Amino acid sequence: MLRHLVLFKLNEGVTRDDPRVVAGARAFEELGGLIPDLRSWECGWNVADRPIAYDFAINSSVEDAEALQRYLEHPAHQAGVALWKEFSTWVMADYPF
Template identity: 45%
Template sequence: MIRHTVLFRFKPGIDWSDPRAGVAEAATAGHPDRIEEILGWEYGRNLTDRPVAYDFALVGTFADREAVDRYLIHPDHVRGVGLWREIATWVVADFAAAGIRSSTPPAKTS
């Protein structure tokens, strides 16, 4: 499994009051409806006001690198990239999901 992670930062003078931000967000929200390679899709607006924070994040789950590659050239994704390019910059990290680790210690057994 590959996790495709993207963090978006608005360009100077852009914020959520700009109608283009809502259009870009809606395009991102709709990708799983139109791109079959997406196995899982989480996205949302930033909730913190820390100076290092980005404005929007997404994490997509894909079967393998080839599925990510097909997603990247899919017309719906390309359209979304164009919408975000007008209003934001971003950083990307794709990583092999090694598993989920819980912060809750396992129950003791006797």
């Protein structure tokens, strides 16, 4: 199994109530039920208010590298990424567990 973690940071001046952000969060919240290769799916807004904190997180798992690739290429994932590219930057890690 692989864990896929992504942490998103909203760009300067962008807030959670921005309509683009609301649409992006909704798109990612729906992914868990849309992509069969996902074994687990969690996402949500960070509640910590520290300077090093990111704003939004995805924590998911897939069976293997091939399943991860199918997830990354899935049209629903690509649509969500396209939204988030407009207003954020992110870091990610994939690791076996």
